Amino acid sequence: MEHTTQVLLQLFLMFAAAKLLGAVFMRFRQPAVIGEILAGVILGPYVLKIVSPSELTMGIAEIGVIILLFTVGLEIKPNDLLRVGGRATLVAVLGIIIPFAGGFFYMRYVGHSTLESVFTGTALVATSVGITARVLADMNILNTEVARVILGAAVVDDILGMILLAIVSSVSEGHVSYLSLGVVIGEAVAFTLVVVFWGSRVVGRIRPRMNSVYSRNPAFIISLLACLGLSVAASYIGMAAIIGAFLAGLAIADHREEWGITERIYALYEFLVPFFFVVMGAQLNLRTFLDRSIIATALIISTIAILTKLIGCGLGAFKMGARDAIRIGFGMVPRGEVGIIVGLVGLRLHTISDAVYSIVIVMTIITTLMAPPVLRLLFKGSK
Amino acid sequence: MEHTTQVLLQLFLMFAAAKLLGAVFMRFRQPAVIGEILAGVILGPYVLKIVSPSELTMGIAEIGVIILLFTVGLEIKPNDLLRVGGRATLVAVLGIIIPFAGGFFYMRYVGHSTLESVFTGTALVATSVGITARVLADMNILNTEVARVILGAAVVDDILGMILLAIVSSVSEGHVSYLSLGVVIGEAVAFTLVVVFWGSRVVGRIRPRMNSVYSRNPAFIISLLACLGLSVAASYIGMAAIIGAFLAGLAIADHREEWGITERIYALYEFLVPFFFVVMGAQLNLRTFLDRSIIATALIISTIAILTKLIGCGLGAFKMGARDAIRIGFGMVPRGEVGIIVGLVGLRLHTISDAVYSIVIVMTIITTLMAPPVLRLLFKGSK
Numbered sequence: 001m002e003h004t005t006q007v008l009l010q011l012f013l014m015f016a017a018a019k020l021l022g023a024v025f026m027r028f029r030q031p032a033v034i035g036e037i038l039a040g041v042i043l044g045p046y047v048l049k050i051v052s053p054s055e056l057t058m059g060i061a062e063i064g065v066i067i068l069l070f071t072v073g074l075e076i077k078p079n080d081l082l083r084v085g086g087r088a089t090l091v092a093v094l095g096i097i098i099p100f101a102g103g104f105f106y107m108r109y110v111g112h113s114t115l116e117s118v119f120t121g122t123a124l125v126a127t128s129v130g131i132t133a134r135v136l137a138d139m140n141i142l143n144t145e146v147a148r149v150i151l152g153a154a155v156v157d158d159i160l161g162m163i164l165l166a167i168v169s170s171v172s173e174g175h176v177s178y179l180s181l182g183v184v185i186g187e188a189v190a191f192t193l194v195v196v197f198w199g200s201r202v203v204g205r206i207r208p209r210m211n212s213v214y215s216r217n218p219a220f221i222i223s224l225l226a227c228l229g230l231s232v233a234a235s236y237i238g239m240a241a242i243i244g245a246f247l248a249g250l251a252i253a254d255h256r257e258e259w260g261i262t263e264r265i266y267a268l269y270e271f272l273v274p275f276f277f278v279v280m281g282a283q284l285n286l287r288t289f290l291d292r293s294i295i296a297t298a299l300i301i302s303t304i305a306i307l308t309k310l311i312g313c314g315l316g317a318f319k320m321g322a323r324d325a326i327r328i329g330f331g332m333v334p335r336g337e338v339g340i341i342v343g344l345v346g347l348r349l350h351t352i353s354d355a356v357y358s359i360v361i362v363m364t365i366i367t368t369l370m371a372p373p374v375l376r377l378l379f380k381g382s383k
Numbered sequence: 384m385e386h387t388t389q390v391l392l393q394l395f396l397m398f399a400a401a402k403l404l405g406a407v408f409m410r411f412r413q414p415a416v417i418g419e420i421l422a423g424v425i426l427g428p429y430v431l432k433i434v435s436p437s438e439l440t441m442g443i444a445e446i447g448v449i450i451l452l453f454t455v456g457l458e459i460k461p462n463d464l465l466r467v468g469g470r471a472t473l474v475a476v477l478g479i480i481i482p483f484a485g486g487f488f489y490m491r492y493v494g495h496s497t498l499e500s501v502f503t504g505t506a507l508v509a510t511s512v513g514i515t516a517r518v519l520a521d522m523n524i525l526n527t528e529v530a531r532v533i534l535g536a537a538v539v540d541d542i543l544g545m546i547l548l549a550i551v552s553s554v555s556e557g558h559v560s561y562l563s564l565g566v567v568i569g570e571a572v573a574f575t576l577v578v579v580f581w582g583s584r585v586v587g588r589i590r591p592r593m594n595s596v597y598s599r600n601p602a603f604i605i606s607l608l609a610c611l612g613l614s615v616a617a618s619y620i621g622m623a624a625i626i627g628a629f630l631a632g633l634a635i636a637d638h639r640e641e642w643g644i645t646e647r648i649y650a651l652y653e654f655l656v657p658f659f660f661v662v663m664g665a666q667l668n669l670r671t672f673l674d675r676s677i678i679a680t681a682l683i684i685s686t687i688a689i690l691t692k693l694i695g696c697g698l699g700a701f702k703m704g705a706r707d708a709i710r711i712g713f714g715m716v717p718r719g720e721v722g723i724i725v726g727l728v729g730l731r732l733h734t735i736s737d738a739v740y741s742i743v744i745v746m747t748i749i750t751t752l753m754a755p756p757v758l759r760l761l762f763k764g765s766k
Contacts, residue, residue, distance in 0.1 A: 005618040007442060012611040019604050056442035059390060217653075221402050224654060228395040235388040267647035268654055270600075271607060348387075
C-alpha cells in the first residue's frame with residue numbers, strides 16, 4: 001500500500017474506532033473517554049498493531065490535547081473562581097495534599113524513585129471537572145450547594161494541579177538545584193497569575209469585527225492564536241504546553257458567548273481530541289500487566305486515589321454534615337483526562353517507566369468508571 | 384530549544400503568518416489564499432528557514448487539503464449540477480479541452496517530458512469556483528444568467544478536472560499499459576458516478592439523532608467519517624485522496640443545512656486549511672527563478688492559461704453575445720487552489736520537476752490575482 005494511503009487509513013481507523021467505542025460506552029452510561037482509550041489499546045502495537053506512535057500521530061495528539069485543555073479553560077470563568085469562597089478552596093487544598101502525600105509515600109515505600117513517586121502523586125491530585133459536571137448535569141442538580149462546592153473545588157484543583165504539573169515537569173527536565181527550582185516555580189506562578197488576572201482584561205479590550213470578509217468569525221482566529229501562542233510560551237519557559245492552552249481558555253472564558261466561538265471550538269474538539277486518547281491508549285504497554293506485582297500496585301494506588309480524595313475533600317466539607325461531605329468527597333474522585341496527561345508528560349520526559357504509566361492509566365480508568373454509578377446512588381432523591 | 388517547543392512554535396508561526404498575510408491581502412481586495420502561500424514562501428527553507436516540510440507538517444497539510452476539498456464538495460448540490468443545462472456544460476468542456484491542449488503542446492514544444500506536459504495541461508484545466516463566486520457575491524450579481532452559467536460551468540469543470548487529475552496521477556504512478564490505464568479510468572469513473580448518483584440517496588437515509596448525549600452533533604461526526612473514509616477509498620484505488628473528500632462533500636451537500644454542519648466544517652477549515660497553503664508555499668524552490676528561461680516559460684504559460692480559457696469558454700457561450708461571452712470567459716480564468724493541488728500531486732509523485740512546479744504556482748497566482756479586478760471592471764454597472 002502506498003504511504004499516503006497507509007497514513008490516511010491509520011487516521012481514519014483511529015477516528016472511527018474512538019467515536020464508535022466512545023458511543024458504545026456512552027450507551028452504557030459510562031464516560032466516552034474510556035472507550036476512546038480502549039480504541040487506542042485495541043489498534044495499538046500490542047493487539048491489532050495498526051497504530052504505532054509516529055511523528056504525525058503524536059503531533060496530532062499534541063494538538064488534540066492542547067485543544068482539550070483550551071476547552072477546559074474556556075468552561076471556567078475567572079469570576080466564578082473568585083466567588084467560590086473559602087469552603088471550596090479548603091476542599092480543593094485538602095483534596096490535593098492528602099492524595100499527593102498518599103501516592104508519593106506509597107510509591108516510595110514500594111521502592112520507586114523519588115521522581116516517579118512525585119509524578120504518581122501528581123497524577124492523583126487533579127479532579128476531572130468534566131466527568132463530575134456531566135453526571136450532576138444529567139441528574140439536574142447542578143444548582144445545589146453541594147454541586148457548587150464540588151465544581152468550585154474541582155476548578156481550584158485543576159489550576160493547582162496544573163501548577164504542580166508545571167513544577168514537577170520542569171524539575172524532571174533537569175532543573176534540580178534549589179535555585180533553578182525556585183526560578184522555575186517563580187516563572188510558572190508568575191505566568192499563571194499574569195494570565196489569570198490580566199488575561200481576561202486584555203481580551204476584553206479586543207473587539208473583533210464580526211462577519212468580516214476574511215473570516216466568518218475573526219474572534220475564532222484570535223482565540224486559536226492565543227491558544228497556540230500561550231502553548232508555545234508555556235513550553236518555552238519549561239512548563240507543559242497544555243498549561244498555556246488552559247490559561248488561554250481561562251482568559252477568553254468571559255467572552256466566550258459574546259465571541260460566538262464555543263460551537264467552533266467544539267468542532268475542533270470533536271475532530272482532534274479523540275486522537276489524543278487513542279494515542280494514549282496505544283502507548284499503554286500491555287506487557288507490563290504480565291507482572292502481577294504491577295497489577296497489585298495499580299489496584300492499591302487506585303484505592304489510595306479514592307480514599308485520599310474522600311478523606312481530604314470530606315474533611316474540607318465536614319461542616320456541611322457527614323452526608324454532604326461524603327457526596328463531595330466522591331464527586332472529586334474521578335481523575336479523567338488530567339491524570340492521563342500527567343502520566344503522559346512523565347512518559348515523554350522519560351521520568352516514569354512503562355510500568356508506572358500503566359499504573360496511572362489503570363488508576364484513572366478505575367476512578368473515572370466508578371464515579372458515575374456511585375454519584376447517582378449518593379444523590380438519589382436529592383434535589 | 385526542546386523538540387516539542389520547536390514543533391509548536393513552527394505550527395504557531397505557520398498559522399499566524401498565514402492568517403496575517405491572508406488578512407492583508409483581503410484588505411487590498413485580493414484573494415487571501417495568495418497571502419497564505421506567500422507566508423509559506425517567507426517561512427520556508429529559502430527565506431527565513433523556519434518551516435521545513437516534515438512528516439508532521441506534510442500530514443497536517445494533507446488533512447487540511449482534504450477538509451478544503453470536502454468543503455468545495457459541500458457547496459455543490461447534485462441537483463444544481465443537473466439543472467445547469469447544455470450551455471454551462473459546453474462552456475466547461477470547451478474550457479477544459481482548449482487550455483489542456485494549449486498547456487500540453489506548449490510544454491512539449493519547449494522540450495518538457497510528456498508526463499510533465501500532461502500535468503501542466505491538467506493544472507490549466509480546473510477553474511476555482513471559490514474565487515469567482517466570491518467576486519460575484521461581493522458585487523451582488525450571483526443571480527444573473529451570466530453568473531449562473533459561470534458557476535454551473537465551474538462546477539462541471541471541477542468535477543471533470545478531478546477525474547482528469549485522477550487519471551493523470553494514476554498513470555504517472557506507473558500504470559502505463561493501455562489495459563491498466565483503462566482499468567484505472569474505469570475505477571475512477573465508476574467511483575465518481577456511484578458517489579454522485581447514490582451517495583446523496585444513501586446519506587438521505589441516515590437520520591442522525593441530534594443533541595445526543597455523546598456528541599453535540601452526531602451528523603458532524605458522520606460527515607467526518609464519510610470524508611476520511613472516502614479519502615482512504617479513493618487513495619486505495621489509486622486516485623488522489625482529495626477526490627474522495629470532494630465526492631463525500633457532494634454526497635452530503637443536499638443535507639448540509641438540515642444536519643447543521645456547515646459552521647462546524649468551516650471551523651475545521653479555518654484552522655487546518657492554512658497549513659496546506661503554507662506548506663505549498665514552503666515547497667516553492669525560489670532558486671528555480673534564477674533561471675530566466677523558467678520565468679519566461681511561467682509568463683507564457685500564464686498567458687496561455689488566460690487566453691485558452693477565454694477562447695474555450697467564450698466559444699461555448701458565444702450565442703449569449705460577445706459581451707457576455709467575454710465575461711464568462713474571464714469568470715473562468717482563476718485557477719486558485721485546484722491548480723496548486725495538481726502541481727503538488729505532480730511534485731509528490733516525482734512526475735514534475737521543481738521548475739515545472741514553480742511554473743504552475745506562478746500561473747495560479749497570476750490567473751487568481753488578475754480575476755477580481757478584471758471581473759469587477761467587466762461587470763461594472765450590470766445587474
